[in-house]
Amino acid sequence: MYGLIGKMKAVEGQGEALLALMAGNIGPMPGCLSYIVARDPADPDAIWITEVWVDRDHHAASLGLAGVQALIARARPLIAGFGERFETEPAGGLGMLPEPGV
Amino acid sequence: MYGLIGKMKAVEGQGEALLALMAGNIGPMPGCLSYIVARDPADPDAIWITEVWVDRDHHAASLGLAGVQALIARARPLIAGFGERFETEPAGGLGMLPEPGV
Numbered sequence: 001m002y003g004l005i006g007k008m009k010a011v012e013g014q015g016e017a018l019l020a021l022m023a024g025n026i027g028p029m030p031g032c033l034s035y036i037v038a039r040d041p042a043d044p045d046a047i048w049i050t051e052v053w054v055d056r057d058h059h060a061a062s063l064g065l066a067g068v069q070a071l072i073a074r075a076r077p078l079i080a081g082f083g084e085r086f087e088t089e090p091a092g093g094l095g096m097l098p099e100p101g102v
Numbered sequence: 103m104y105g106l107i108g109k110m111k112a113v114e115g116q117g118e119a120l121l122a123l124m125a126g127n128i129g130p131m132p133g134c135l136s137y138i139v140a141r142d143p144a145d146p147d148a149i150w151i152t153e154v155w156v157d158r159d160h161h162a163a164s165l166g167l168a169g170v171q172a173l174i175a176r177a178r179p180l181i182a183g184f185g186e187r188f189e190t191e192p193a194g195g196l197g198m199l200p201e202p203g204v
Binding site: 003024 | 103105109121125128129131134135137141150151152188190191192193195196199204
């Protein structure tokens with residue numbers, strides 16, 4: 001499996017708007033086992049996104065999905081930059097969607 | 103919701119053992135909506151754990167569960183320390199377990 005942990009910085013004052021946009025518009029994506037959008041209590045203009053994918057290719061392919069591209073276009077004006085970013089290899093745990101027949 | 107993103111450092115050479123122990127022994131816990139254990143491809147002796155809980159209290163209470171205490175006792179000799187640690191407030195996304203009647 002392929003995982004990502006990343007911090008997204010919003011334009012000043014737009015943290016909640018970015019959070020709502022991202023958290024409210026995440027639908028099922030081929031190979032996506034977990035995609036969690038969270039507030040950063042230490043920074044009102046930062047959000048954390050933690051992801052688990054069947055593999056790197058499915059993550060890369062998701063960026064070409066029409067829905068994802070539309071969401072990125074809507075989010076771009078709210079994004080000031082990116083903070084920490086860690087790639088991981090999820091090995092197990094709770095709460096991942098069953099691996100769909102990808 | 104309450105979330106945690108944390109890096110755990112294993113004793114040198116014990117990264118895979120710690121990963122297997124943690125990933126292989128995570129069972130349902132009251133209020134736990136997601137608990138994912140992952141390898142750090144950049145560091146063979148580090149693992150990442152990302153968690154989502156109904157609230158902070160449920161996370162705190164989990165540390166008192168017999169199964170969790172037993173797992174911590176087994177893991178302690180393999181743990182050299184902790185790296186990055188971020189508290190979050192998950193707001194939405196995919197793959198979280200349905201909120202059990204907690």
